[in-house]
Amino acid sequence: MHESAPQNPRHLDQPGSPGPSPSSNASVEGREQTTDVSRRLVLKSAGAASAGVGLGLGLAQAAASPAAAADAPRRQGATMIGVPFERRSTVRVGIVGLGNRGSAMTELFLAVPGVRVVALCDTVRAKAEKVAAKVRSAGQPAPELYTKGQDDFRQLCGRGDVDFVYVATPWEWHFPMAEAALTAGKHVGVECPAAMELDQLWRLVDLSERTRRHCMQLENCCYGRNEMRVLRMAHAGKFGELLHGAGAYIHDLRELMFSPTYYEGPWRRQWHTRLRGDIYPTHGFAPVANYMDVNRGDRAVRISTFGSPAAGLAAYRAQHMPPGDASWKETYVGSDMSVSLVQTARGRVIRLEHAVSNPHPYSRVNALGGTKGAFEDYPPRIYLEPEMSGDEWGDFGAYAEWDHWLWKEHANPPGGHGGMDYIMIFRLMQSMQQGLVPDFDVYDAATWSAPVPLSHASIRAKGAPQEIPDFTRGLWRAGRPGVDSAKP
Numbered sequence: 001m002h003e004s005a006p007q008n009p010r011h012l013d014q015p016g017s018p019g020p021s022p023s024s025n026a027s028v029e030g031r032e033q034t035t036d037v038s039r040r041l042v043l044k045s046a047g048a049a050s051a052g053v054g055l056g057l058g059l060a061q062a063a064a065s066p067a068a069a070a071d072a073p074r075r076q077g078a079t080m081i082g083v084p085f086e087r088r089s090t091v092r093v094g095i096v097g098l099g100n101r102g103s104a105m106t107e108l109f110l111a112v113p114g115v116r117v118v119a120l121c122d123t124v125r126a127k128a129e130k131v132a133a134k135v136r137s138a139g140q141p142a143p144e145l146y147t148k149g150q151d152d153f154r155q156l157c158g159r160g161d162v163d164f165v166y167v168a169t170p171w172e173w174h175f176p177m178a179e180a181a182l183t184a185g186k187h188v189g190v191e192c193p194a195a196m197e198l199d200q201l202w203r204l205v206d207l208s209e210r211t212r213r214h215c216m217q218l219e220n221c222c223y224g225r226n227e228m229r230v231l232r233m234a235h236a237g238k239f240g241e242l243l244h245g246a247g248a249y250i251h252d253l254r255e256l257m258f259s260p261t262y263y264e265g266p267w268r269r270q271w272h273t274r275l276r277g278d279i280y281p282t283h284g285f286a287p288v289a290n291y292m293d294v295n296r297g298d299r300a301v302r303i304s305t306f307g308s309p310a311a312g313l314a315a316y317r318a319q320h321m322p323p324g325d326a327s328w329k330e331t332y333v334g335s336d337m338s339v340s341l342v343q344t345a346r347g348r349v350i351r352l353e354h355a356v357s358n359p360h361p362y363s364r365v366n367a368l369g370g371t372k373g374a375f376e377d378y379p380p381r382i383y384l385e386p387e388m389s390g391d392e393w394g395d396f397g398a399y400a401e402w403d404h405w406l407w408k409e410h411a412n413p414p415g416g417h418g419g420m421d422y423i424m425i426f427r428l429m430q431s432m433q434q435g436l437v438p439d440f441d442v443y444d445a446a447t448w449s450a451p452v453p454l455s456h457a458s459i460r461a462k463g464a465p466q467e468i469p470d471f472t473r474g475l476w477r478a479g480r481p482g483v484d485s486a487k488p
């Protein structure tokens with residue numbers, strides 16, 4: 001079974017490397033540790049508890065509250081909101097991590113006109129050579145390879161001829177790699193999630209502001225055809241006043257997580273020995289955050305999470321793994337199903353779910369509701385007044401006129417996940433070539449990833465709400481374009 005699941009192009013995967021986290025104390029032996037992860041986030045959120053951005057507070061009251069901004073570390077540079085890329089006819093890309101994801105995404109970078117893949121990095125030389133062959137067969141010069149160990153990505157980041165670094169490595173590497181790219185003066189796009197700890201998210205915000213380089217969460221689901229259509233309809237008022245939404249990552253990854261060959265080592269499974277909550281929130285959270293203009297007129301202010309027992313991975317191991325397999329040393333603490341509720345400054349509610357360890361058909365839920373109707377995905381269905389009535393869902397296919405211009409222009413995009421990967425890369429490269437403001441920025445990356453540490457902290461605190469920091473430091477109130485872009 002291949003996680004990218006070409007059988008169903010809408011399935012999203014997570015592809016890994018062994019080795020302990022460079023930045024956490026997580027135990028490979030499996031005992032959950034009260035690591036820096038939970039300590040740091042509890043410290044941060046305790047301060048924000050006085051934020052006054054409470055349940056049901058209206059926008060005006062929320063806006064009047066100084067506490068979220070007060071909780072933020074001191075700004076070290078001007079905001080990156082609304083900052084355009086420097087215009088360049090050719091974008092020169094360096095790619096770090098050439099496993100399942102990095103290798104497939106290289107093909108998409110190569111498919112966009114005006115993009116050159118100039119450097120590749122992976123600790124496994126054979127993987128770099130394989131992807132280099134793809135670059136050459138696309139007619140581009142042989143890329144430089146960086147395969148001399150776990151820190152060679154720093155050399156790639158330091159090259160003078162790289163404009164953009166794409167990071168597709170195990171989660172524990174996302175932060176150090178994004179940090180290195182920004183520090184070297186490069187724009188960086190990071191796979192999901194952007195970082196695993198709250199202080200790392202703040203550090204990315206600070207670094208992006210200081211270096212004047214964009215740090216972006218490459219959340220491909222924001223570019224799904226359904227998501228973009230719902231986004232446009234929501235912004236046009238078709239659902240009325242938006243009230244609630246839901247997003248999820250429900251994907252049975254047991255076979256892949258125990259496969260000796262699919263990921264580069266057991267990194268993906270080992271995160272289940274460290275954190276209890278929603279360790280992969282962005283696929284579900286980001287599209288709904290876009291519908292609700294989070295960081296563009298609304299703000300995610302707090303999260304409460306409850307987690308079920310962790311039983312699925314141990315049950316799978318008992319059935320499939322031979323005695324003596326290294327996995328028998330692991331203790332899984334991650335909740336098989338974690339359910340989070342996020343409240344926004346305008347009082348809206350977003351439900352997030354994460355479940356990857358039990359039998360269940362794939363779903364990102366992707367739901368939205370307002371005063372005039374509702375949408376639910378998997379399968380897509382819509383209920384809008386006055387078109388529908390009598391408790392009968394309507395045909396979402398009938399609303400194709402609401403497709404985003406990117407989908408109207410690229411009806412059959414290449415690549416996996418139904419084409420949204422390509423649409424995202426095309427749009428990002430277009431923004432860099434034309435000198436546009438990116439559709440999403442470091443504030444979105446930090447907000448969408450914040451449930452990783454905060455859901456863990458909430459579960460440990462018996463579901464107690466954890467304040468989500470205002471990474472914009474007060475600038476979330478102004479409306480501005482995002483993924484719902486105008487055609488340039």
Ligand SMILES: NC(=O)c1ccc[n+]([C@@H]2O[C@H](COP(=O)([O-])OP(=O)(O)OC[C@H]3O[C@@H](n4cnc5c(N)ncnc54)[C@H](O)[C@@H]3O)[C@@H](O)[C@H]2O)c1
Nearest residue numbers: 013014015016017097099100101122123150168191263264
């Ligand atoms: N957005 C999506 O739809 C999507 C889909 C799949 C994977 N992902 C993300 O992509 C990332 C990679 O997943 P994957 O399935 O490709 O995993 P993988 O294990 O197949 O690939 C990771 C690669 O990183 C390399 N690597 C590890 N440490 C490194 C280091 N220090 N320097 C250089 N290279 C290093 C490994 O050798 C491996 O080739 C993860 O963050 C995952 O969540 C996102």
